[in-house]
Amino acid sequence: MSKQYPLFFVQRFKGKVLFNVLMSEYTSLLIGGPADVMAFPRDEGDLKELLSFASSKNYPVLILGSGTNLLVRDGGIRGLVVNMTEGFKDITWQEETDKTAACIAGAGLSLAKMVSVCIERGLTGLEFASGIPGTLGGAVIMNAGAYGHEMKDVVEGVEILDRKGKKGFLSRSDLDFSYRSADIPEGSVVVRVHLSFEKEDSGEIKKRIKNYTEKRKRTSDIRLPNAGSIFKNPRGHIAGKLVEEAGLKGVRSGDVKISEVHGNYIVNLGNARASDVLSIISLIRDKIYSTRGVVLEPEIKVVGED
Numbered sequence: 001m002s003k004q005y006p007l008f009f010v011q012r013f014k015g016k017v018l019f020n021v022l023m024s025e026y027t028s029l030l031i032g033g034p035a036d037v038m039a040f041p042r043d044e045g046d047l048k049e050l051l052s053f054a055s056s057k058n059y060p061v062l063i064l065g066s067g068t069n070l071l072v073r074d075g076g077i078r079g080l081v082v083n084m085t086e087g088f089k090d091i092t093w094q095e096e097t098d099k100t101a102a103c104i105a106g107a108g109l110s111l112a113k114m115v116s117v118c119i120e121r122g123l124t125g126l127e128f129a130s131g132i133p134g135t136l137g138g139a140v141i142m143n144a145g146a147y148g149h150e151m152k153d154v155v156e157g158v159e160i161l162d163r164k165g166k167k168g169f170l171s172r173s174d175l176d177f178s179y180r181s182a183d184i185p186e187g188s189v190v191v192r193v194h195l196s197f198e199k200e201d202s203g204e205i206k207k208r209i210k211n212y213t214e215k216r217k218r219t220s221d222i223r224l225p226n227a228g229s230i231f232k233n234p235r236g237h238i239a240g241k242l243v244e245e246a247g248l249k250g251v252r253s254g255d256v257k258i259s260e261v262h263g264n265y266i267v268n269l270g271n272a273r274a275s276d277v278l279s280i281i282s283l284i285r286d287k288i289y290s291t292r293g294v295v296l297e298p299e300i301k302v303v304g305e306d
């Protein structure tokens with residue numbers, strides 16, 4: 001299969017390229033069939049090469065952060081997966097005042113790293129993200145959030161490469177953030193994120209993070225592989241509570257189980273398949289619609305072939 005995608009023609013590419021890799025090794029659910037090609041661009045030059053090459057050959061492209069919000073189907077991914085986690089980790093600090101600071105940070109940086117830099121520098125705004133896994137780029141695309149805060153509160157804009165590798169900038173208003181969503185042109189890659197923060201005493205920031213961490217432990221201390229919340233909370237409801245009230249916690253299909261701890265989490269008991277996750281998702285959606293009249297929309301992104 002990978003012979004269809006001869007990436008060795010991308011001569012100036014400096015990063016690693018893998019063929020026929022199991023996506024289960026690159027997702028937090030540990031589920032997913034093989035990707036034909038996975039390339040790890042080291043910098044913008046690499047990424048530009050990849051995108052323009054793939055676009056000229058009409059190869060399908062999937063952008064991958066840490067795979068913590070992804071369900072990859074069992075047939076895997078045809079085409080090219082661009083893995084952003086081996087480059088794009090730079091942080092450049094911008095103008096600073098007594099009260100505020102701003103930076104431009106690489107999309108491949110982990111959210112956890114960005115939070116720890118904020119603690120070190122006494123910058124508030126990103127505390128909510130302390131327990132959210134994944135990359136900064138993935139967090140922007142998902143407008144990741146918790147405890148009433150979202151990425152949109154700290155993002156001023158993003159530098160992107162479009163599907164042909166051409167540079168662009170999208171401001172916060174261009175991104176048109178909404179609940180777990182940001183609007184970027186199809187096939188574009190977030191390369192850097194412009195962030196702004198207010199200054200605060202590091203002790204206060206740490207206290208807030210400690211509270212959030214304890215809350216997260218109480219409500220979703222899940223030790224088995226998962227992808228966080230499966231469904232968005234529908235207006236006026238909490239998805240996990242609907243699942244719990246429907247008596248679905250603990251329900252299994254193959255090696256996939258609805259978590260006993262949190263109704264909106266699905267866990268992999270060992271050898272879970274995407275098809276089992278998808279059948280659990282439809283079971284939950286059918287039951288909640290038929291008993292409560294509420295339509296649950298998936299928060300996780302489902303990609304790949306059956």
Ligand SMILES: Cc1cc2nc3c(=O)[nH]c(=O)nc-3n(C[C@H](O)[C@H](O)[C@H](O)COP(=O)(O)OP(=O)(O)OC[C@H]3O[C@@H](n4cnc5c(N)ncnc54)[C@H](O)[C@@H]3O)c2cc1C
Nearest residue numbers: 065066067068069134135137138139141144145189190228
């Ligand atoms: C234990 C656990 C707890 C979680 N808790 C929360 C929570 O509290 N709140 C919350 O909002 N989410 C939560 N999540 C979900 C997930 O962590 C977030 O959505 C996270 O921001 C995804 O980042 P990622 O790098 O893993 O993205 P991925 O899963 O790799 O990708 C997600 C989407 O973004 C796209 N993408 C990724 N990077 C880029 C890029 N640079 N440019 C363009 N497109 C890109 C991908 O194509 C895909 O469509 C949780 C997940 C887990 C496993």
